[in-house]
Amino acid sequence: MTIKDVAKYSGVSITTISRVLNNHPDVREEVRAKVLKAIEELHYVPNSSARDLGKMQTDTIGVVVRGVGNPFLNSVLHAIEKEVGRADYSMVMHQIGSNEDELAEGASLVRSKRLKGLIFLGGRFDYTPEQIATLGVPFVCCTYTNTFGSLKKTAYSSVYIDDYAEAFRAVKTLTDLGHKKIAVLLGTTDDHSISELRFKGYCDALKSAGIVLDKDLIIEAKSFNIDDAFKATESFLKKGKDFTAIFSIADAMGIAAIKALHTVGLNVPDDCSLIAIDGIQVSKYTIPTLTTLVQPSKQMGTHAVEVLLNVIKEECGSCQLKLETALREGGTLAKPKA
Amino acid sequence: MTIKDVAKYSGVSITTISRVLNNHPDVREEVRAKVLKAIEELHYVPNSSARDLGKMQTDTIGVVVRGVGNPFLNSVLHAIEKEVGRADYSMVMHQIGSNEDELAEGASLVRSKRLKGLIFLGGRFDYTPEQIATLGVPFVCCTYTNTFGSLKKTAYSSVYIDDYAEAFRAVKTLTDLGHKKIAVLLGTTDDHSISELRFKGYCDALKSAGIVLDKDLIIEAKSFNIDDAFKATESFLKKGKDFTAIFSIADAMGIAAIKALHTVGLNVPDDCSLIAIDGIQVSKYTIPTLTTLVQPSKQMGTHAVEVLLNVIKEECGSCQLKLETALREGGTLAKPKA
């Protein structure tokens, strides 16, 4: 069942069929209707390989995602998938591990699949303009502030929250309650990742509250993985440091922290307050409910696709879209004990 | 940079290049080496659209997934993606909602994307052989026992756990502890879904323990969504029925149940024991730790792809692969109070 059959069936040329398929204006309404009817009746579906070949492009975008186990990233990912489908594009996902180079992985993906664009999700992104030029397609960074690294803010497109400011806000919530000894639960910071910015927000929030940073209160997990967060918190607790609150960089990590605290007989929020950033679904159902700054994951995904598609269509150059979090008050906050 | 350039550069015909690319035996080792070198030097990457058009196929499989928010399904999905990549195939994911017809969605996906095969993930699958024939490509059902509905067991391929037996086992764990009044937390059962089989396992486990089914102890959520599970449990609790344990069909739902119980002042496991099926990551970190039958999600995904690819290559007909769960003992089980 090819375009030829449809042409024969409806008595017009294949060119006209193609035009109908591609919404060209140059076709009479009457003819269009006839063709549409023929397509319907023959159950014709265009062959996308042939179409791509003819057009010399693919209508496919790639998503390079680091740390795919993370529930928050999953949520963004699914929103991306939905939006991509809505725009009649296709999407290929590519998971990478913590020690893989996202730019290199993305570049090879682009070449082999002939992608039109790329979304980088949930990792770091710290490359020189020269390195980026090797990609050859538009791309959008999603979920990380791009004010760091070797690039200017406007060098590429991005959909993000202000990691620094949000972390500041989270920690300020704790200091406002009177907390002085606030620990921070981080993923690894040795790679210019999201951790670094949120950590800065933590530091400055302490400073502006007149609190001196205590390096012993930094809990650095090996990754953003929930298991690693648990282990890190566990061994932190063994050290017996004095603290009254924890700022967790991610919901999942915070959940692990609550568990670790509970294991050694510490209660949240009575013995330790906790606040996180993310707003994953399950964090509404922990005991106590996690207090967290909810990132608009669906919006992030949707907007990432919108921005990318706009750049692809050259309707705009690079574009920065900052989204805001919303505080979801749970039960993990209390004043520090006297 | 096309195959033509490579041919010119290496002084052979494009046919030979194509043969090298496709590992045809009919090419001298010396020539092959020369061609490979040329490919390398010119950074040639085959155009997959043209290749697909020439071959009249795509090396792409589709995954139709229902209930994409579910952490367990996500885990399977990611395993599928990994394995698909390993086999040098591509994957397109298609999310569907609760009232969409997976077969119809799958069929349209196959036609528009020219897929070689399909994996159905996380929904029901109850179609007649005639309906299935409309698909036109091999497929594998993943995550649901296929012993129900209008098809014989061997009519199609499947990777699954024995939902009936595992549910039976879970509930038996409760009855063995002495529980008599056991509630069950289900997603909707009105669609021959996974709920139905696990519900049967529940019923039969009760029966074999000499317990009469009490319809008032059936908690039926509108979906498998964690929010719906919470609401359903909440309104169940309002009815004030007497019970000492809950069997939850899924981890996420169980977590919601614990929260709902806690909200009305009931403690798990003291006032109510709870067991679930799934083994999602976060359930290790709830308080108390969820006791659950862990489904091998990674294996399920990996095997689903393996099976599908085998069927595609016609190395085997349909194939049923039953996997086993493993009990992960948490802290949600206790003997019923006197």
Place this chain on the structure above:
DNA sequence: CGGAAAACTGAAAACGTTTTCAGTTTTTCT
């Protein structure tokens, strides 16, 4: 050493679209 089989190679025809360009209608304007 001659002949047949095996190994290798290339020209040309697919594959199903889009796109270009030339041509034919129809509409619009004076």
Place this chain on the structure above:
DNA sequence: AGAAAAACTGAAAACGTTTTCAGTTTTCCG
């Protein structure tokens, strides 16, 4: 009414591969 512009249409040439088929070498065997 006639000319110019706009709207519409189709033949044929791309697009970059794979595949078929016919041919040319090389190898093997008696």
